[in-house]
Amino acid sequence: MNLKSIHIGKLIHERVNELQMPVDRIEKFLKCSEEEIENMYLQSSIDTFLLLRWSKLLEYNFFRIYSAHLILYAPPANPGTPSKQKGNLPVFRKNIYTEEVKNFILEKISSKEMTVNEVILKYRIPKTTLHKWIKKA
Known part of the structure; x- marks a missing residue:
């Protein structure tokens, strides 16, 4: 897909x-x-x-x-900028990682197209989460 x-x-x-x-x-x-x-x-x-x-x-x-698309292709927030004013919309603690997203990321790593650190920086996936995926793969 x-x-x-x-x-x-x-x-x-x-x-x-x-x-x-x-x-x-x-x-x-x-x-x-x-x-x-x-x-x-x-x-x-x-x-x-x-x-x-x-x-x-x-x-x-x-x-x-669409959530998977946002995880992979939305521009990352600048860590140096202050967060926007909190509104009435719900704030989600965790991203939703579908199997397609996991497979996409693991394929990038296994094909040596990206390193683990590059994936962490580009897609903002927590290090521990990524290492769990690699361990299970």
């Missing part, structure tokens, strides 16, 4: 095919026509409420794909 360039419509369509989900069930759940469903498969992005509905219907958390 290419986490750098996400085409959510294709991923949803893949999951529908995996589950062999009948179109009439999708139509009833999403309250839309077959034509609208086919159109969604062609879209590279989708409304979050609709993505939530797809996630429930297909029993797959599509939002984790």
